[in-house]
Amino acid sequence: MTLLMAENIKAYYFTRMGTIRAVDGVSLGVDKGMVLGVIGESGCGKSTFINTLMMNIRSPLRFIEGRVELDGLVISEMSREQLKKDIWGKLVALVPQSALNALMPTMKIRDFIVDAVRQHQDLPKEEIVGMARRRFEELNLPSDTLNLYPHELSGGMRQRAVIAIATLLNPKLLLADEVTSALDVSTQKQVLNLLADLRKRRIIDSVVYVSHDIAVVRQVADKMAVMYAGKVVEVAPTEDMIAKPLHPYTTALVNSVLTLEPEVRKRELSYLPGEPPSLINPPRGCRFHPRCSFAKEKCETEEPPLVEVSEKRLVSCHLF
Amino acid sequence: MPSRILLEIFKIKKFTISLAIILLLLFIGLVGPSIYPTDPFEAVFRPEDPPSSKNPLGTDSYGRDVLAQLLHGIRMSLYIGFTASLIALAIGVAIGSIAGVKGGLTDEVLMSVTNVVLALPSILLMLLIAAYFKYRDPMLVSIIIGVTSWPWVARAVRAQLLSLRAREFVHFSRMAGYSDFRIAVEDLLPNMAAYIFMALVLLMSGAMMAEAGLSMIGVGITRGASLGIMLYWAQMLEAVRRGLWWWFVPPGSVLVALSASLLMISTALDEYFSPRLKGR
Amino acid sequence: MEGEKAVYRGLLKRPVVKLLIRKVVFLFITYFVFITIIFALPRLVPGNPLAEMLANILQTMQATPELVRAVERRLMEEFGLHKPWHEQYIEFLGRMLRGDLGTSYSLYPRKVSELVFTYLPWTLGLLIPATLVSWIAGNTLGALAGYRRGGRFDNALLPVSLILSQTPYYWLAMILLYTFSVKLRLFPLGGAYPSHVVPSFTLEFIAGYLYHYTLPFLSIVLAAAGGWAIGMRVLVIYELRSDYVDFADSLGLSDRKLLQYVFKNSVLPQVTGLALNLGTILGGSLITELVFSYPGTGYLVFRALTRLDYPMIQGTFAILFLTLILANFLVDLVYMVIDPRIRTGYIGE
Ligand SMILES: Nc1ncnc2c1ncn2[C@@H]1O[C@H](COP(=O)(O)OP(=O)(O)OP(=O)(O)O)[C@@H](O)[C@H]1O
Ligand SMILES: [Mg+2]
Numbered sequence: 001m002t003l004l005m006a007e008n009i010k011a012y013y014f015t016r017m018g019t020i021r022a023v024d025g026v027s028l029g030v031d032k033g034m035v036l037g038v039i040g041e042s043g044c045g046k047s048t049f050i051n052t053l054m055m056n057i058r059s060p061l062r063f064i065e066g067r068v069e070l071d072g073l074v075i076s077e078m079s080r081e082q083l084k085k086d087i088w089g090k091l092v093a094l095v096p097q098s099a100l101n102a103l104m105p106t107m108k109i110r111d112f113i114v115d116a117v118r119q120h121q122d123l124p125k126e127e128i129v130g131m132a133r134r135r136f137e138e139l140n141l142p143s144d145t146l147n148l149y150p151h152e153l154s155g156g157m158r159q160r161a162v163i164a165i166a167t168l169l170n171p172k173l174l175l176a177d178e179v180t181s182a183l184d185v186s187t188q189k190q191v192l193n194l195l196a197d198l199r200k201r202r203i204i205d206s207v208v209y210v211s212h213d214i215a216v217v218r219q220v221a222d223k224m225a226v227m228y229a230g231k232v233v234e235v236a237p238t239e240d241m242i243a244k245p246l247h248p249y250t251t252a253l254v255n256s257v258l259t260l261e262p263e264v265r266k267r268e269l270s271y272l273p274g275e276p277p278s279l280i281n282p283p284r285g286c287r288f289h290p291r292c293s294f295a296k297e298k299c300e301t302e303e304p305p306l307v308e309v310s311e312k313r314l315v316s317c318h319l320f
Numbered sequence: 321m322p323s324r325i326l327l328e329i330f331k332i333k334k335f336t337i338s339l340a341i342i343l344l345l346l347f348i349g350l351v352g353p354s355i356y357p358t359d360p361f362e363a364v365f366r367p368e369d370p371p372s373s374k375n376p377l378g379t380d381s382y383g384r385d386v387l388a389q390l391l392h393g394i395r396m397s398l399y400i401g402f403t404a405s406l407i408a409l410a411i412g413v414a415i416g417s418i419a420g421v422k423g424g425l426t427d428e429v430l431m432s433v434t435n436v437v438l439a440l441p442s443i444l445l446m447l448l449i450a451a452y453f454k455y456r457d458p459m460l461v462s463i464i465i466g467v468t469s470w471p472w473v474a475r476a477v478r479a480q481l482l483s484l485r486a487r488e489f490v491h492f493s494r495m496a497g498y499s500d501f502r503i504a505v506e507d508l509l510p511n512m513a514a515y516i517f518m519a520l521v522l523l524m525s526g527a528m529m530a531e532a533g534l535s536m537i538g539v540g541i542t543r544g545a546s547l548g549i550m551l552y553w554a555q556m557l558e559a560v561r562r563g564l565w566w567w568f569v570p571p572g573s574v575l576v577a578l579s580a581s582l583l584m585i586s587t588a589l590d591e592y593f594s595p596r597l598k599g600r
Numbered sequence: 601m602e603g604e605k606a607v608y609r610g611l612l613k614r615p616v617v618k619l620l621i622r623k624v625v626f627l628f629i630t631y632f633v634f635i636t637i638i639f640a641l642p643r644l645v646p647g648n649p650l651a652e653m654l655a656n657i658l659q660t661m662q663a664t665p666e667l668v669r670a671v672e673r674r675l676m677e678e679f680g681l682h683k684p685w686h687e688q689y690i691e692f693l694g695r696m697l698r699g700d701l702g703t704s705y706s707l708y709p710r711k712v713s714e715l716v717f718t719y720l721p722w723t724l725g726l727l728i729p730a731t732l733v734s735w736i737a738g739n740t741l742g743a744l745a746g747y748r749r750g751g752r753f754d755n756a757l758l759p760v761s762l763i764l765s766q767t768p769y770y771w772l773a774m775i776l777l778y779t780f781s782v783k784l785r786l787f788p789l790g791g792a793y794p795s796h797v798v799p800s801f802t803l804e805f806i807a808g809y810l811y812h813y814t815l816p817f818l819s820i821v822l823a824a825a826g827g828w829a830i831g832m833r834v835l836v837i838y839e840l841r842s843d844y845v846d847f848a849d850s851l852g853l854s855d856r857k858l859l860q861y862v863f864k865n866s867v868l869p870q871v872t873g874l875a876l877n878l879g880t881i882l883g884g885s886l887i888t889e890l891v892f893s894y895p896g897t898g899y900l901v902f903r904a905l906t907r908l909d910y911p912m913i914q915g916t917f918a919i920l921f922l923t924l925i926l927a928n929f930l931v932d933l934v935y936m937v938i939d940p941r942i943r944t945g946y947i948g949e
Contacts, residue, residue, distance in 0.1 A: 056850055089852040102847035104861050106868070106940055116851045149940050166851065439630040440637075441879020441924055444917055448638065451905050451913050452645040454652075529768060536770055536887045537898075538906040551771065555891060560774045561789050563782050572771035579766040 003206050004030040004053065004092075004173055009066030009076075011052045018280040022048035022061070024230035027306065030173065035199075035207040037221025037238065039214055039253070041276050045230040046210045047097050050175045053208060054092045055083055071172055090120055093166035097177040097210075102162050103150035110146040113165055120169060132168065139164055139197055156187030160194050167198055172205045174198070179209075180216050192220060214253060218242060223312075226250045229277050229287040232306060235314040246315045248292050286318065294319055328592070335588035338581035345578055349398050352391035360388035360545055371566050378566035381557045389545045390570050396546035397575070400462050400531045405523035407466025412473025413516065419474070420481030431478070438471035446530060450539035461541050465530045473519050480515055514593055518586045525582035532575055547571040616936055616943050623932055627925050634921050638914050639692045643685065671705055678702045678911065701915030706907040712915030715900060720919065722792055723896035726813070727885050730820035731874075737821065738828025739870055743863050745829065746836030757829060764826025769884035773819035773891040780815060787815050790893035816892045820885050831873060835866035868939050875931040878924050 007027050013020040022045040030036050040046050048061065055075050057063045068076040075087055088094075096102050104112045110129055117128045129146065136143040141160055150158060159179060167174060176195070180188040198204050211217050217224060217238075224241050226234045226249065234247040245251040252272040274291040277283050283290055289299040298318050306316040330336055367383040369375055377386040419430040445468045453460060528547070534540045535548030536555065554560070554568040678695075680688045695702070701712035742761070745754040764772075781787045793799065794808040839845070839862045848858055889898030897916065904912035936942045 054850070084849075084852040084854070087852075088850055094847075094850045096843060096847050096850065098843040099847070101843040104844045104848065104865075106865055107861075108940075112848075115857055116848070116853060119852050119854060119857070151941055162847070166847075435626075436630050436633055439626070439928075440634055441882065441921070443879055443883030444921060444924075445637070447883075447901070447905065448913065448917055449641060451908070451910075452642050525766070529766075532768060533883060533887060536768075536890065537902055551774075555770075555774070560778050560891070561782060563778070565778055568771070568774050568778075572768070572774065575771070576763060576767050580763050583762065583766055 001032045002029050003032045003034075003071055004208075005067075005069045006053060007067045007069075009052055009068060010064035011048055011057060011061055012064055013048075013060045014062060015060050020279045021230050021282060022279055023052050024279075024282070025066075026227075026230075026232050028225055028232060028235070030206050030208060032172075032205050033199075034223060035209055035221045037217035037224040038208060038210045038227060039212060039217050039224060040227035042212055043276060043279075044227045045279070046212070046227055047177055049227065050177050050208060050210050051094070053175060054088065054094060056088070056094065084119075089116065089166075089171065090169050091171055092173040092175065093169075093171040094175045095163050095166050095177060095179050097181075099159050099162040099177075099179060100155055100182060103158065103165075105150055108147060108149055109161060109165075113146070113168065116165065117168060132165075135168060136164060138201065139194060141194075154187075156183055156190055159183060159187070159191055163191070163194055163198070167203055170203050174204045174207045175210075176207055177210045178212070181211065181213065188216065192216075195220060214242070226253065229282055230279055231287060231316065233288065233316045235306070237312055240313065246309065246313065246320060247288075247317045248294055248319070249288050286316075329589070332588045332592065334584050335592075338584035338588070341577055341581040342585070345394055345574065346398060348391065349395035353388070353395060356388060356391055358385045358388040360384060360392045368562070368564055377570055378564070380553065380564070380567055381559075386550075386567055386570065389550055390547075390574065393545045393547045393550050393571055394574055396458060396541070396544055397528050397531060397548070397578070400458050400465070400541075400546060401524045401528035401578075403459065403462035404465035404469070404527035404530070405520055407463060408469040408523050408527070409473060409516070409520050411467065412470035412519070413477050415470070416474035416477025417481060420478040427478075430474070434471045434474045437468075438475070440468075442468040443530065443533060446534055447537060447539060450534055454542075456540065456542045458541050458544065458546075461531060461534065462527075465527045465534075469523060469526060469530070473523065476515070476519060477512070480512055484512070514589060518589050521582050521586045521589075525579040528575065529579060547575045619936065619942065620933075623929065627929055631922065631925055635693065635696055635918060636689075638918060639689055642910060643688075667708075671708055674703050674709075675705065675911070696918060701918060702911035704904075704909055704912040704915075706903060706909040706912065712912050713919070715912065716897065716916055716919045719895060719897045719900045720923070722894060723885070723889065723898065724923075726816055726820070726889070726894065726896065727882065730817050730885070731824065731878075731881055733817075734821040734824035735828055735870070735874055738825035739832045739867060741825070742829035742832030743836050743859075743866065746833035746866075747840070747859055747862070749833075749837055754833070758833070761826040761829040761833075764823055765830050767823050767826070768887075769820050769823045770887040770891050772823045773816065773888045776815050776819055777891060788812050792895050812892075816888055816894055819888050819891075820881075823884070824881060827877075828870065828873075832866060832870055835869060836862055839866045868935070871931060871935045871938070875928045875935075878927050878931070882920065882924060 006029070008025050009023060009027070010021070010025055011023040013022055024045075026049060028036070038046055038049065051057070051061075052063065053068060054070075055063070055068060055078065063076070066076060067074060070087065071091055073087070073091075075083060078087065103109065107115075110132065113132045114125050114128045117123065117131070121128075123131075132146055133143045136145065139160075141157075141164055145153060145157065145161055150161075153161060159182075163174075163176070163179065174195075179195075180191050183191065195207065195209075199207070207220070209217060209220055214224075221238050224236060224238050225232050226241075226247065228249050234241065234245070234250045236246070241250065242254055245254045249272075256272065272291060277287055277290065283300075284303075285301045286292070286295070286299040286304050289295040292299065296318060302318070304316045304318045306314050307320070308314050309320045361384060363383040365375055365379045365383045365385060367379060367381050369379045369383075371378045375385050375387065377390060380386055380389070415430050415434060419427040419434075446464050449464050449468070450456060450461070456464075531540065531546055532548030532551060535546060535552045538552070540546065540548050540552060548571075550571040551568060554564070554571075559565075559567040676682070680691055683691075699713060701716070704710050704712050704715060707715060738761070741757055745751075745757045748754055777787075777789070781789050788794070788811060790812075792809065792812050793805060794812070797805045797808055799805060842865075845858055845862060848861065886896070886898035886901055888894075889896040890902055893899075897920065900912065900916055901920075903909065904916055
């Protein structure tokens with residue numbers, strides 16, 4: 001069963017410097033109960049993509065075309081008011097990349113939660129606080145956190161509190177943007193455990209987990225999508241992708257990160273020359289061709305489509 | 321690279337318009353008195369005459385030509401504004417960069433001093449100092465304004481330096497064994513050129529306002545005319561209550577125009593250089 | 601006993617209390633520095649203006665020889681110029697602490713402190729309401745403009761507040777006085793109340809007072825509100841882009857609620873701004889008083905400065921500065937109450 005379906009979505013930033021094609025024709029599906037990992041270098045459009053998945057579009061970003069269907073609702077055709085009223089927080093929730101600063105700084109966490117829940121359910125204050133307290137306890141978060149201000153929490157605690165708040169109304173889909181990147185290893189683990197807990201207790205169904213760190217994504221994701229310069233270049237079940245990456249970019253990415261692992265250590269580290277391309281004037285043809293050691297003439301002129309090359313494996317490359 | 325930046329800045333409308341206003345008034349102040357040679361202090365006209373072809377901005381209660389006063393006043397206010405802001409800038413940049421580059425105890429001492437001076441209301445301080453000088457020439461007034469207006473510059477320069485210092489190129493210079501002073505002069509200050517220019521612009525508008533304030537309360541320059549002195553005369557001789565609008569409207573308007581243009585220039589630069597406000 | 605001590609110790613460790621103590625110490629130091637400057641200036645300036653002043657008075661005073669001698673004795677006593685400077689300094693500090701600000705000579709034999717306290721209430725009565733109203737109005741308008749950046753309201757408000765923010769209060773006062781009193785004859789030409797009534801709690805006096813109050817009040821409010829509006833607008837624009845707004849937005853919080861948050865957080869720096877700008881506001885409004893012939897401290901300062909009445913200059917400035925310090929302290933207290941980050945020691949100098 002598909003929970004989220006994005007079809008050929010495009011979202012561009014219109015700035016003084018030019019149009020930044022941050023998401024440029026991406027199609028992806030997320031099944032119920034699945035964790036989809038999205039990886040890619042910094043600036044390739046991951047955050048823009050994940051925000052577009054919930055239609056969180058704000059100037060200078062504009063939704064150009066495409067269709068996003070969430071749980072049978074075509075949210076790409078809804079107004080922002082409608083999204084805020086019926087979808088966001090209830091059906092889909094976002095843990096932003098900057099979660100460490102995501103809480104209202106001059107309010108107790110408890111009061112912020114009351115405001116957030118009241119937008120969707122008209123409940124008395126005590127009831128909401130009680131609900132939050134039970135949820136925090138269920139997730140093994142200290143419930144006296146609720147009486148504190150954000151700055152009184154540690155980074156890891158703040159990150160977990162944001163996740164708990166985002167999922168308070170049991171959204172089906174959680175969009176998690178780099179939720180572990182700013183944390184040290186042991187705190188990372190706590191956050192990942194929290195995500196696992198949320199799924200185990202059926203508080204949320206599916207997760208889209210964005211990160212530039214394959215090693216982390218690998219621990220949580222059932223399926224991975226690789227983004228490069230505003231496009232998805234490869235989609236595959238996690239272990240398949242790591243064992244046998246197809247796209248030359250994926251290969252470079254996997255090798256550069258995982259060379260210390262025994263099963264891949266044999267492979268030699270491939271070096272990726274050049275810089276990520278500009279999203280204002282992306283290269284013609286395959287966007288990766290200037291950095292690709294297998295580039296053919298065709299790659300410079302013709303954009304490769306994302307095609308299914310074997311079961312559950314999609315890749316966008318002329319080599320396949 | 322710098323010329324590209326300049327080109328882009330000149331494309332910002334409010335910057336160009338404000339700059340044009342400033343340059344125009346500067347031109348008027350510099351050249352005006354020679355093109356319009358009427359003596360601003362000679363009481364040879366009929367007193368309190370409204371604007372006419374003979375006296376385009378009328379005359380004051382002594383029979384002196386207001387336009388001539390205005391032209392000299394613009395020149396004087398610009399002179400004091402510029403000199404005072406240079407003085408404040410020099411003190412502020414010196415203290416701020418010594419504190420920022422040296423760090424440690426030096427930093428602490430200098431910043432404590434700066435904070436205390438910042439807490440003293442500069443206008444009261446200026447009035448107080450000015451009161452003890454019987455004769456106040458433009459240079460003295462500039463110095464009085466300059467030595468009381470620098471603290472925020474010192475703080476801003478220091479803060480900016482600290483953030484620059486954390487960046488790599490300074491690290492390299494340090495590793496190469498350059499002295500603090502050399503690092504400050506060669507690496508840091510050029511990076512702060514835009515910042516310092518903005519500070520100068522803001523200081524200048526503040527200084528011209530301060531000059532007017534000092535004059536209004538009776539402790540401005542003791543000889544010559546400035547925009548503030550014109551307002552002071554107008555106030556002393558009841559120009560408002562006697563309906564002599566041509567006497568107090570022009571100097572005030574020019575003062576506001578100068579100050580607002582300077583503020584606009586600094587806002588435009590600020591928006592250009594600080595990405596958060598820029599947006600799109 | 602022991603328990604009590606522990607309570608005190610605990611209290612002293614609280615961040616707010618620590619901050620408060622630091623603040624008080626700092627303000628005390630600045631006051632001390634200011635007083636020292638007041639003391640040192642006349643003695644540092646070339647030509648010793650104090651001595652010159654004494655000579656001047658003695659020459660120019662058109663009074664009986666007895667009066668001249670009385671003034672001379674009084675001034676010599678108060679300034680103690682014949683004593684070594686450190687004795688003068690200690691005496692000076694002692695007098696300032698006792699609240700003895702000396703004797704005015706341009707209004708001899710009235711005490712400076714008595715003069716200041718008759719004029720100061722008029723100034724405060726004008727300044728405090730005007731400052732509060734301009735602060736509130738400016739911040740509200742600026743917040744609305746920033747919230748709808750680039751909208752019609754913003755486009756109208758921005759140039760107006762920009763120009764107002766660069767308009768000296770006293771010049772705006774001249775323009776208002778000319779327009780509304782001289783030309784339209786809607787308001788009186790000056791003073792704080794009609795000349796035929798005596799200050800008292802009668803309806804007649806209060807009505808007359810308010811009637812005279814309008815224009816000076818408006819001058820300060822309008823000119824000061826411009827600056828607050830500009831500052832608030834920028835703060836709101838910054839704040840609207842902060843991460844907590846995005847997150848709250850993505851949880852579906854209404855725009856109204858978001859604006860509330862943004863307003864709350866942007867107003868905090870403006871409270872600090874108020875504390876920082878009190879001196880400038882005071883300076884501007886003193887001169888505004890002159891334009892309206894308002895019987896406030898502005899008149900006293902002007903008189904003292906133009907007649908070189910040094911005891912009055914020193915006394916008035918000491919009191920004005922003390923007033924500013926108290927106001928500053930009050931504003932800081934308010935800030936501590938409304939910003940939880942200060943209370944818990946998260947921010948603060
Ligand atoms: N508000 C914005 N205005 C203009 N351009 C933007 C904005 N936000 C992002 N961009 C640009 O869009 C592109 C994609 O940004 P995005 O944040 O989606 O990348 P990302 O993959 O999430 O990067 P990171 O790993 O650094 O988070 C980048 O080139 C970025 O500069
Ligand atoms: Mg991102």
